[in-house]
Amino acid sequence: MPGLRTMTLPSKCLNCDVELSIPIVCGGCHTLYPIPQTANYFDLLGLPQQFDLDGEKLSDTYRAIARNIHPDRFAGQATEMDLLATKLSAQVNEAWRVLKDPVRRAEYLLELANGPSAADCREVPGDLLARVMMLREDLEEARDQSDEQTLTSLRCSIQDERDHAFDNIAKRANDLSLANDTEKKAFRQLLNSIKYFDSLLADFASDPLSQGNPQQ
Amino acid sequence: MAKASDTIIGIDLGTTNSLVACADEAGPRLLPGPDDGADFLLPSVVHIDPMSSQATVGAQARAQAIEKSTDTIYSVKRLMGRGFDELAIERERLPYKIVSFSKSEENRDVAAIEVGSNRFTPPEVSAMILRELKSRAEAQLGQRIDRAVITVPAQFDDAQRQATRDAGKIAGLEVVRIINEPTAAALAYGLDRGERSMIAVYDFGGGTFDISILRLGDGMFEVYATNGDTHLGGDDFDQKLIELFTSEIHEQFGVDISSAKIKQQLRTLAENTKQRLGEHDQAHVEIAIGEDDQYKRTVKRDEFEEMIKPLIERTIESCSRALKSAELNPSQIDQVVMVGGSTRVPLVRKLVGEVFQCKPYTAINPEHVVALGAAVQANILAGGRHDLLLLDVTPLSLGIETLGGAIGKLIPANVRIPCQATETFTTFQDGQTKVKISVLQGERELAKDCRSLGVFELQGIPPMPAGIPKIDVTFLIDQNGVLNVSAKEQRSGQVASVQIIPSHGLTQDEVLRMTNDAVTYAHEDMTAHHLIDVKTTTEFDLNKANKMLEKFGSLLNPQTQAQLIRAAADLREFAKESDDPVAINQQREKFNHMTIPLAELAVAASLQIDQEDAHKQTEVASDET
Numbered sequence: 074m075p076g077l078r079t080m081t082l083p084s085k086c087l088n089c090d091v092e093l094s095i096p097i098v099c100g101g102c103h104t105l106y107p108i109p110q111t112a113n114y115f116d117l118l119g120l121p122q123q124f125d126l127d128g129e130k131l132s133d134t135y136r137a138i139a140r141n142i143h144p145d146r147f148a149g150q151a152t153e154m155d156l157l158a159t160k161l162s163a164q165v166n167e168a169w170r171v172l173k174d175p176v177r178r179a180e181y182l183l184e185l186a187n188g189p190s191a192a193d194c195r196e197v198p199g200d201l202l203a204r205v206m207m208l209r210e211d212l213e214e215a216r217d218q219s220d221e222q223t224l225t226s227l228r229c230s231i232q233d234e235r236d237h238a239f240d241n242i243a244k245r246a247n248d249l250s251l252a253n254d255t256e257k258k259a260f261r262q263l264l265n266s267i268k269y270f271d272s273l274l275a276d277f278a279s280d281p282l283s284q285g286n287p288q289q
Numbered sequence: 290m291a292k293a294s295d296t297i298i299g300i301d302l303g304t305t306n307s308l309v310a311c312a313d314e315a316g317p318r319l320l321p322g323p324d325d326g327a328d329f330l331l332p333s334v335v336h337i338d339p340m341s342s343q344a345t346v347g348a349q350a351r352a353q354a355i356e357k358s359t360d361t362i363y364s365v366k367r368l369m370g371r372g373f374d375e376l377a378i379e380r381e382r383l384p385y386k387i388v389s390f391s392k393s394e395e396n397r398d399v400a401a402i403e404v405g406s407n408r409f410t411p412p413e414v415s416a417m418i419l420r421e422l423k424s425r426a427e428a429q430l431g432q433r434i435d436r437a438v439i440t441v442p443a444q445f446d447d448a449q450r451q452a453t454r455d456a457g458k459i460a461g462l463e464v465v466r467i468i469n470e471p472t473a474a475a476l477a478y479g480l481d482r483g484e485r486s487m488i489a490v491y492d493f494g495g496g497t498f499d500i501s502i503l504r505l506g507d508g509m510f511e512v513y514a515t516n517g518d519t520h521l522g523g524d525d526f527d528q529k530l531i532e533l534f535t536s537e538i539h540e541q542f543g544v545d546i547s548s549a550k551i552k553q554q555l556r557t558l559a560e561n562t563k564q565r566l567g568e569h570d571q572a573h574v575e576i577a578i579g580e581d582d583q584y585k586r587t588v589k590r591d592e593f594e595e596m597i598k599p600l601i602e603r604t605i606e607s608c609s610r611a612l613k614s615a616e617l618n619p620s621q622i623d624q625v626v627m628v629g630g631s632t633r634v635p636l637v638r639k640l641v642g643e644v645f646q647c648k649p650y651t652a653i654n655p656e657h658v659v660a661l662g663a664a665v666q667a668n669i670l671a672g673g674r675h676d677l678l679l680l681d682v683t684p685l686s687l688g689i690e691t692l693g694g695a696i697g698k699l700i701p702a703n704v705r706i707p708c709q710a711t712e713t714f715t716t717f718q719d720g721q722t723k724v725k726i727s728v729l730q731g732e733r734e735l736a737k738d739c740r741s742l743g744v745f746e747l748q749g750i751p752p753m754p755a756g757i758p759k760i761d762v763t764f765l766i767d768q769n770g771v772l773n774v775s776a777k778e779q780r781s782g783q784v785a786s787v788q789i790i791p792s793h794g795l796t797q798d799e800v801l802r803m804t805n806d807a808v809t810y811a812h813e814d815m816t817a818h819h820l821i822d823v824k825t826t827t828e829f830d831l832n833k834a835n836k837m838l839e840k841f842g843s844l845l846n847p848q849t850q851a852q853l854i855r856a857a858a859d860l861r862e863f864a865k866e867s868d869d870p871v872a873i874n875q876q877r878e879k880f881n882h883m884t885i886p887l888a889e890l891a892v893a894a895s896l897q898i899d900q901e902d903a904h905k906q907t908e909v910a911s912d913e914t
Contacts, residue, residue, distance in 0.1 A: 136509060140678055144707065144768050148465070148670040159707045159767055166705040
């Protein structure tokens, strides 16, 4: 019978002594292990704390854990087990949501490195604001004139700039734990710039039809 | 009736039709109604007698819909979890009377239906449909059923899910899980398919539309995104035709359609026209107007398609949004599974095929598949199988109202459930012990444009100077897609209680009262049911006894034989006349007791026959050797 244990994550199942191949739950006897306060999303999914992750492996690990801790597994058992399974599932789902998306993953790594949050630091690199403003004007103008060619080339250049910012993030994200405050601040600025680019790109995608009226 | 069982049934509680199914090792199967050749579909129509409040559910209620239009409730699903003020369109369209159930508290708005002098909330009416399905299942399975998985449109918000759960409770069912209709359909579709694939389930029913994108593989059914519209369905196609007829009738005869009866007649006419246009290029329409006049017309398919195209295009926009949320291109979708009665409309199939660049999959019965999937999930939860798992998402963003009427998002849409978010609140006054939080669902930026789920009042906060308490409030959306809120003060560790005032739902006390009311009604129903059961059993026993008498009666002495024949005739007469199930049962048992000697003789005689047969067979066998 699956039991309920409360302590830091062990390497072997305390119930059946089987080695825990995935964290939080024993694949053999389905004992659930509540997540220690200190565990982060990487610990939760049993992955190394780094930016470079194999997407396939991440998804496979997520599925293996989600499958074993989903409340359906514990249907009909004591309420505490059901509740624990629900809470663990919620945490694992959140870990997966954050880690599978490279930008969110980078944000999270900065948070783990005690870097400034988006609320702490709203700055963007150099002349980005002026550049975004200009791009937006060009966009409006091209749209007014239905100038497809300019629209396409504008979108490509914005995408290029976003890719460039993202490459910079990817290069630095693995070394955040060793970074100094200035470097962390620069990293935050890069992350903020991605938001501006994404909002511009979303603007491109919104032709009158897909703008629609979101129901409800 | 038999004792409670471990069986959990799966229910598709639809806008137009409802179904019940169960699953075992052999797979899922639908449970039909009690009549000979009965359909699996139970029309979601309830007639409530205005005097006695007696309910009739299903085909019988639907057959009377024109005669008794103001007491006949259909499409009640459209009213679930909704307020009177939100139902302007439904109030205009539906022939029965929608009123306000309660406006006692500020910001609370719950709709109800008035029949005669009584008011019924939508969960109570849905409970009548559920109770019918429950007794269907009990009759088919020969056991008492008290647990169910019920499906809802994926786009149902928290209030609509809660209302569905309340309906189950009122019907005497523990709703062990609420699952999304397209997800249920995917489960039934993918049950026997091993290969990994990415599918879209396009679920267009009578009143709701959902599109869900799922990854199938390794026994897992993972929803990547869902989108849709809880107020768009085949009903709206009918409405387009009704509007056309109404305006032309007005033009030709100067008559305004106001009576509930004509409204209902037009609705039936529109439904039939829609169905005919699914198979033919045109449909002929005729309806009597007053004493002498007649409205006649031919509706061409092109014309009909022109009218409904904008509605279908709305579903296509939802498909694009779902693909975008899932971060997929149409070409990455291996299959589009068509679910719901409205996918029978040819133009729907055509436009869906265009957007996904493939021929939609229409080989499964679009009206059966959701109930079958619900039964599979019910079987999983009953412990019947462990090799399948659904991972669903929350359809709408969850947030709280912030200063200035904006919404502060806590959980975005299309996030895997269960999911949770924690937010810290504090007090504004010294010694304050309560904090009110207004919780919302929706994608819009302003609180007034989102759906209000209710006010959650945190109570029992230890009195401290203003701003000192730190109350962590956890918003947990569970595997049913239903919100659970808990709160804890950081410093004291004290758990604050959370009092919920639902905006458009029933309180726990109200549900309890309705459950008790329903049990009283159900008692009357039960007596009627019980009487039929007893009479059927008596009939069965009599037939059995008569057969034995015919075959083995000669083995009894003539006096006993005559006594038994007399007793059988008496019992038959008594069972026919009496309406007291207990008395009939007593007489039946007495009679069965009398037939014991005959039964023993019959057993002995048949054993002898068997032995003779065996003897003969041995002889044959020995001949061969």
